[in-house]
Amino acid sequence: MPTNAPSSRFRQAAKTPLAPVKPEWLVSVRDLAEAKRAVEFDVAILDFKEPRRGALAPVAVQIWRQVASWASAGKDGPLLSAALGESDQAVGLADQLPPEFAFAKAGPSGCNDPDQTRGMWDAVRARLPDRVELVAVAYADHRSADCLPAEQILDLAARHGFRRILLDTCEKNGRSSIDLLGSSRLLNLGRQAHQQLLWWSLAGSITRDQVAGMAKLIPPPEFRPDCFAVRGDVCDGDRIGTLCPDKMRQWMQMLH
Numbered sequence: 001m002p003t004n005a006p007s008s009r010f011r012q013a014a015k016t017p018l019a020p021v022k023p024e025w026l027v028s029v030r031d032l033a034e035a036k037r038a039v040e041f042d043v044a045i046l047d048f049k050e051p052r053r054g055a056l057a058p059v060a061v062q063i064w065r066q067v068a069s070w071a072s073a074g075k076d077g078p079l080l081s082a083a084l085g086e087s088d089q090a091v092g093l094a095d096q097l098p099p100e101f102a103f104a105k106a107g108p109s110g111c112n113d114p115d116q117t118r119g120m121w122d123a124v125r126a127r128l129p130d131r132v133e134l135v136a137v138a139y140a141d142h143r144s145a146d147c148l149p150a151e152q153i154l155d156l157a158a159r160h161g162f163r164r165i166l167l168d169t170c171e172k173n174g175r176s177s178i179d180l181l182g183s184s185r186l187l188n189l190g191r192q193a194h195q196q197l198l199w200w201s202l203a204g205s206i207t208r209d210q211v212a213g214m215a216k217l218i219p220p221p222e223f224r225p226d227c228f229a230v231r232g233d234v235c236d237g238d239r240i241g242t243l244c245p246d247k248m249r250q251w252m253q254m255l256h
């Protein structure tokens, strides 16, 4: 089991063979102003990252601290998640993450064998506050990130005590994880996550239409993602823009 227990209402079980079908919704935000806007739309997880600097770029430590004190003043708000960056950067930042965060994510870029990948995870976990759960990350475009393919990371993560994994794209060039993987790989990844009891979140330039059509892509409900994670499709313009209330509302209605 991970050394860092999840500090969340999901603590009981990240995934069970009878996991609920209704998916969670994660929205990536860059600061407290966007976070305050996002909470109006019934978001389950607020994920802090700086979209100008790549897939998993961290926001400033000062923003983490502002968010932590805002969150501890409220109750029953969304869970907090932080992108720590890729590999070495994630290791370097992990001990600065406030314990009010439920989740942290570290990108596997440059870890192109199992030992390196496990070593990076161990180094991040050792530095995170005890209450923060590390979420494994796999990239649909793994070659661009010079890391292992998603299937291998998923398998390694399950064997290394992870309970959750995010499937994202490293390059934000408009190609979605769904386009890159194709339906049969996506279905197999869903089956694999289900069999290995991993809660999985699908991200990577996904659109509302793609998520609305998930039942066709992945017919068995139990293999579908437990969570959909989005930034670009809820922004004005592209993911570098700011959150668009109309798009947020449309996503919320589609998911609920």
Ligand SMILES: O=C[C@H](O)COP(=O)(O)O
Pocket: 028, 047, 049, 168, 169, 172, 203, 204, 205, 206, 229, 230, 231, 232, 233, 239
């Ligand atoms: O963790 C989720 C990502 O921030 C999703 O961003 P994206 O929808 O722009 O690929």
